[in-house]
Amino acid sequence: MPRAIIGLVEYVRIFSQNSQSRRIAARIDTGATKSSIDAALAAELHLGPIVETKLIKSVHGKTLRPIIRAYVRVDGRKLKATFSIADRAHMKYKVLIGQDVLKSGAFLIDPKKR
Numbered sequence: 001m002p003r004a005i006i007g008l009v010e011y012v013r014i015f016s017q018n019s020q021s022r023r024i025a026a027r028i029d030t031g032a033t034k035s036s037i038d039a040a041l042a043a044e045l046h047l048g049p050i051v052e053t054k055l056i057k058s059v060h061g062k063t064l065r066p067i068i069r070a071y072v073r074v075d076g077r078k079l080k081a082t083f084s085i086a087d088r089a090h091m092k093y094k095v096l097i098g099q100d101v102l103k104s105g106a107f108l109i110d111p112k113k114r
Contacts, residue, residue: 003106004075007113012095015071015078016045024095026074028109032098035072035081038088041095042068047083056084072097077106 012026014037022045034056037047050066065084072081074097081101088094102109 026095
């Protein structure tokens with residue numbers, strides 16, 4: 001399968017285990033090791049259960065965050081992913097897609113793509 005060319009912001013679909021889903025604009029961040037989802041969005045979609053808790057480093061410092069698994073569809077490709085749950089209410093994008101999803105090798109990032 002050829003690599004999909006995606007931009008720095010992409011509409012993705014997040015799926016819960018009970019088949020609920022939501023289409024949402026996500027920030028594609030090659031500098032982020034892990035993907036992250038807003039706590040309110042995770043609650044709305046009934047994502048979970050929490051599979052572990054990890055110490056996550058960000059620009060705001062180190063925090064202990066719950067980790068959940070969910071499916072995410074990026075440019076037509078449905079992938080199983082782990083997300084740290086964080087308060088992203090003050091951020092423009094409620095979902096951040098990091099290297100853990102991008103490393104599948106299925107994507108090329110073009111910053112000019114809108």
